[in-house]
Amino acid sequence: MKNNTLYTFLVALFLFSSNNAFAADSASGSSILNIGMWAVAILIIFFLIIQVSDNLIRIEGKEAGLDANQQAGLSLFPSFSKLFSAKKPEYIKEGAFYALKAGHNIVLEGEAEKVIKQSNATTFAVQPQNFVGISPIPKVTVAVGDEVKAGDVVCFDKKRPDIKYVAPVSGEVIAVNRGAKRSIKEVVILADKEINYKALPKLDLENASREALVNHLLETGGWTMIRQRPFGIVPDVADVPKGVFISTFDSAPLAPDLNFVVEGKGAAFQKGLDVLRMLTDGEVHLGLDARGGDAPSTVFTGATGVKKHWFHGKHPVGNVGIQIHHIAPIAGNDKVWTLGVQEVITIGKIFAEGKFDASRVIAVTGAETTAPAYVDTYLGANVGSLVGEVKENVRLVSGDVLSGQEKTKEEFLDFSDDQITTIKEGNEYEMFGWLAPMDARPSVSQTFLSGLADVTYEANTNTHGEKRAFVVTGQYEKVLPMDIFPQHLMKAILVNDFERMEGLGINELLEEDIALCEFACTSKQPLQKILREGLETMREQA
Amino acid sequence: MGLLDTLKKIEPDKKESPFLHTLYDGFFTFAFAPNSVAKGGTHIKDGIDLKRTMVLVVLAMQLCYLFGSINIGHQHFAALGLYPGFVQGLHLKLAYGLVKLIPIFAVTHLVGLGIEFWYAAKKGHAIEEGFLVSGALIPLIMPPDIPLLWLGMAVAFAVIIGKEAFGGTGMNILNVALLARVFIFFAYPTTISGDEVWVAGLEKPEAGALADYGTIFTGFFNPLFESLGFTSLFNPEATVIDGYTAATPLSLAYQGGWENVTRVYSESQMWWGGIPGSIGETSKPLILAGAAILIATGIASWRIMLSMFVGAAVMAMLLNVWDATPFMSVPWYYQFWMGSFFFAMAFMATDPVTAASTNRGKIIYGFLIGFVGMIIRVLNPAYPEGWMLAILFMNVFAPLIDHYVLEANMTRRMNRANA
Numbered sequence: 013m014k015n016n017t018l019y020t021f022l023v024a025l026f027l028f029s030s031n032n033a034f035a036a037d038s039a040s041g042s043s044i045l046n047i048g049m050w051a052v053a054i055l056i057i058f059f060l061i062i063q064v065s066d067n068l069i070r071i072e073g074k075e076a077g078l079d080a081n082q083q084a085g086l087s088l089f090p091s092f093s094k095l096f097s098a099k100k101p102e103y104i105k106e107g108a109f110y111a112l113k114a115g116h117n118i119v120l121e122g123e124a125e126k127v128i129k130q131s132n133a134t135t136f137a138v139q140p141q142n143f144v145g146i147s148p149i150p151k152v153t154v155a156v157g158d159e160v161k162a163g164d165v166v167c168f169d170k171k172r173p174d175i176k177y178v179a180p181v182s183g184e185v186i187a188v189n190r191g192a193k194r195s196i197k198e199v200v201i202l203a204d205k206e207i208n209y210k211a212l213p214k215l216d217l218e219n220a221s222r223e224a225l226v227n228h229l230l231e232t233g234g235w236t237m238i239r240q241r242p243f244g245i246v247p248d249v250a251d252v253p254k255g256v257f258i259s260t261f262d263s264a265p266l267a268p269d270l271n272f273v274v275e276g277k278g279a280a281f282q283k284g285l286d287v288l289r290m291l292t293d294g295e296v297h298l299g300l301d302a303r304g305g306d307a308p309s310t311v312f313t314g315a316t317g318v319k320k321h322w323f324h325g326k327h328p329v330g331n332v333g334i335q336i337h338h339i340a341p342i343a344g345n346d347k348v349w350t351l352g353v354q355e356v357i358t359i360g361k362i363f364a365e366g367k368f369d370a371s372r373v374i375a376v377t378g379a380e381t382t383a384p385a386y387v388d389t390y391l392g393a394n395v396g397s398l399v400g401e402v403k404e405n406v407r408l409v410s411g412d413v414l415s416g417q418e419k420t421k422e423e424f425l426d427f428s429d430d431q432i433t434t435i436k437e438g439n440e441y442e443m444f445g446w447l448a449p450m451d452a453r454p455s456v457s458q459t460f461l462s463g464l465a466d467v468t469y470e471a472n473t474n475t476h477g478e479k480r481a482f483v484v485t486g487q488y489e490k491v492l493p494m495d496i497f498p499q500h501l502m503k504a505i506l507v508n509d510f511e512r513m514e515g516l517g518i519n520e521l522l523e524e525d526i527a528l529c530e531f532a533c534t535s536k537q538p539l540q541k542i543l544r545e546g547l548e549t550m551r552e553q554a
Numbered sequence: 555m556g557l558l559d560t561l562k563k564i565e566p567d568k569k570e571s572p573f574l575h576t577l578y579d580g581f582f583t584f585a586f587a588p589n590s591v592a593k594g595g596t597h598i599k600d601g602i603d604l605k606r607t608m609v610l611v612v613l614a615m616q617l618c619y620l621f622g623s624i625n626i627g628h629q630h631f632a633a634l635g636l637y638p639g640f641v642q643g644l645h646l647k648l649a650y651g652l653v654k655l656i657p658i659f660a661v662t663h664l665v666g667l668g669i670e671f672w673y674a675a676k677k678g679h680a681i682e683e684g685f686l687v688s689g690a691l692i693p694l695i696m697p698p699d700i701p702l703l704w705l706g707m708a709v710a711f712a713v714i715i716g717k718e719a720f721g722g723t724g725m726n727i728l729n730v731a732l733l734a735r736v737f738i739f740f741a742y743p744t745t746i747s748g749d750e751v752w753v754a755g756l757e758k759p760e761a762g763a764l765a766d767y768g769t770i771f772t773g774f775f776n777p778l779f780e781s782l783g784f785t786s787l788f789n790p791e792a793t794v795i796d797g798y799t800a801a802t803p804l805s806l807a808y809q810g811g812w813e814n815v816t817r818v819y820s821e822s823q824m825w826w827g828g829i830p831g832s833i834g835e836t837s838k839p840l841i842l843a844g845a846a847i848l849i850a851t852g853i854a855s856w857r858i859m860l861s862m863f864v865g866a867a868v869m870a871m872l873l874n875v876w877d878a879t880p881f882m883s884v885p886w887y888y889q890f891w892m893g894s895f896f897f898a899m900a901f902m903a904t905d906p907v908t909a910a911s912t913n914r915g916k917i918i919y920g921f922l923i924g925f926v927g928m929i930i931r932v933l934n935p936a937y938p939e940g941w942m943l944a945i946l947f948m949n950v951f952a953p954l955i956d957h958y959v960l961e962a963n964m965t966r967r968m969n970r971a972n973a
Binding site: 046437458477484495497517530533 | 557558583585586587588589590591592594595596597598599600601602603604605606607609610680682683684721722723724725850851852853855871875906907909911912913916956959960963964966967968970971972973
């Protein structure tokens with residue numbers, strides 16, 4: 013850094029002195045320009061002196077052991093982001109505030125009304141394929157006709173037999189469905205009217221060792237609630253995470269309001285946080301919502317024993333991957349854990365109430381839903397019974413429209429999803445649709461007039477164009493608030509260049525983080541698929 | 555949807571006649587946005603696609619087309635000493651301009667699209683939209699009297715060697731439109747860099763030369779305009795007036811600085827574009843209007859445009875300070891009054907495929923184009939204008955700029971791991 017500055021300084025000095033020599037030769041050199049040039053030169057020299065001292069202060073700061081954020085505060089120059097960024101809301105009392113610029117909110121029709129309905133779902137499923145990296149045919153320990161309790165082991169992976177996958181509800185196992193190449197697709201349970209919970213052994217949290225705690229989680233199924241980054245897998249038993257990250261808000265289109273979801277579950281949430289804190293060497297980080305005028309739920313703001321970070325910005329600001337990148341980026345061989353809010357509550361209840369309570373509040377959303385609202389049900393509920401009547405030519409999505417999975421009425425909600433979206437299929441030709449579209453459609457680009465107004469879109473699944481080679485540049489960076497070059501990363505994945513993939517930060521990403529880039533892509537490239545292929549190659553290498 | 559059904563009925567078989575099928579597919583997807591739905595990734599997709607992107611660029615240059623076709627006629631009549639006002643004899647100027655422009659446009663697209671279609675059929679992929687923009691740009695950067703055979707060869711060279719050899723749209727290293735221009739530039743250097751081709755319809759821009767009208771003017775347009783009641787017609791007897799020069803402002807500036815330029819052309823004439831030059835590059839306000847559209851829609855990078863302007867301005871200022879030749883002493887802001895800087899900035903340098911692809915890289919890329927282009931323009935006697943060569947030069951260096959931007963990113967990440 014210092015060398016560079018010195019070099020620039022010398023070059024500038026040389027340039028200016030030589031110019032002057034030339035100017036002196038010619039009689040017609042205009043004096044105003046000459047004086048102007050001198051003024052600029054003096055300004056540049058002053059700037060360089062300040063720049064050098066600024067760097068020296070930073071180096072001192074680094075040696076004194078300040079972290080990167082604090083070092084930035086030492087700078088003599090106010091940083092651009094500080095000058096122009098959003099104002100910090102009043103309600104933030106503790107914790108760092110991050111205002112992210114990149115991103116885009118897709119506003120769709122069909123937001124869930126804030127009422128909780130009882131679900132009429134009767135079948136629930138454990139779907140091994142929800143877990144990245146599990147063998148296609150895990151060992152299923154139950155047979156059709158067996159009675160299970162909520163928390164009973166249903167299956168485990170032969171590669172990692174310690175990790176037990178358990179039943180979310182009690183009832184009768186009515187089917188073990190197989191998918192492509194005889195892989196286990198789902199183990200279906202017909203739920204009892206009243207859920208019976210398997211009695212879990214008590215664990216004295218105060219005096220338990222980490223090992224005992226891990227074993228307890230493995231046996232009770234709580235372990236499967238945790239995801240490990242990189243790769244988004246259920247963590248290895250041997251790994252100790254550098255930190256645990258929980259995002260307490262979701263910025264995806266039509267995403268559930270987690271403040272509403274956690275109402276009355278504060279104690280279990282806090283218990284979950286306490287458990288997680290014992291599992292990591294580092295901290296438990298909570299990403300809090302600083303977008304709104306009102307403070308988020310006191311369940312989140314009042315949580316203790318965690319480090320709080322406030323985030324302001326557009327989607328994907330609520331994605332935990334984005335938050336990790338700004339709090340403490342994954343580097344080298346780091347492993348971090350992430351959880352959803354409702355997963356933390358389930359872990360909390362294992363310890364607080366001694367039962368595996370996988371109840372979930374799901375937002376049923378989308379323009380094609382008759383009455384979008386929240387539904388109280390359990391993990392892995394049947395999709396059809398949650399959405400009710402569905403018209404022809406409508407797609408059901410478990411999760412949000414960007415990173416969710418398409419489902420039929422007979423299939424089940426994916427493991428980590430707390431949302432169902434219904435959306436119209438766009439399988440129609442449209443005359444000059446690319447030039448003069450008939451209806452308003454969401455777009456990150458500024459080429460649609462509807463982008464100027466506050467439009468709530470009724471989107472459909474049409475691709476609005478065909479796949480092309482990468483042509484447009486700078487588009488992904490606009491919607492990904494990370495110091496990452498997504499297009500170059502994608503190209504590195506496509507040519508299987510491991511070093512570049514790692515260097516460009518593949519380990520910091522999961523599909524959900526890149527989903528908005530895929531939405532925005534002019535060339536309609538399948539970025540999430542490409543990224544997953546890259547992650548799989550990286551995982552095989554590791 | 556009667557039309558849709560009819561179109562679907564005539565779809566050629568893909569196996570039997572792949573070329574016809576590709577052709578059909580190209581025109582069908584142009585008329586109807588396909589009914590494909592998102593599978594496996596996001597369930598909704600942005601409304602923008604490559605067609606829309608490309609067509610918006612083409613729309614942004616329509617004002618240049620309109621002005622260019624009138625200006626061809628305007629320059630022609632200026633040589634004959636007729637209709638000195640820009641809108642005087644507008645019907646004649648427009649008719650004359652279109653007769654010159656339409657063949658250029660037609661040949662460009664016939665050759666370029668023909669090659670594109672053929673490659674698409676051969677490779678079995680859909681027709682890509684890249685040539686929409688290249689094909690619209692090429693006529694605008696050609697002199698009005700360009701021989702059509704040369705033009706055809708240049709377009710073929712640019713599309714085959716410049717683009718298809720690298721794998722088609724999105725894969726090319728050099729700007730296709732500029733490659734067509736550079737082909738003519740180096741293949742016919744005496745003609746293109748002289749004064750002759752810049753004004754249409756004169757064999758030699760010497761006093762007394764006859765206006766060179768074919769039967770299309772005397773036999774078709776004259777009776778047509780007569781029947782419409784116009785009194786001013788094409789006059790085949792008209793000759794080039796005494797003291798006329800078809801020299802471009804840049805060659806004047808090279809010979810005698812800014813005073814020499816203003817002796818022939820007024821400042822406002824140069825700014826508004828009523829001067830000889832390539833078809834679409836003369837009118838600065840209309841180009842800037844196009845640039846404004848591109849920036850407002852976010853299609854072209856404002857970073858490249860801004861930094862290119864700054865780069866050119868800085869170099870021009872340095873040359874002002876140096877002040878060794880008459881051209882160097884042209885005040886730096888007047889450098890933008892002459893030549894095709896704005897056209898190169900708005901439409902050529904911003905091509906996303908050949909420009910640097912990182913935001914930081916774009917700033918460096920644009921700055922260097924401005925910097926190098928001004929050096930070529932002012933210091934090199936062989937080349938009257940610098941932007942074409944500067945952009946192609948920086949096209950080649952764009953991957954290198956990106957490489958260092960990415961390396962810096964990777965180093966940051968590595969340092970984090972080691973810290």
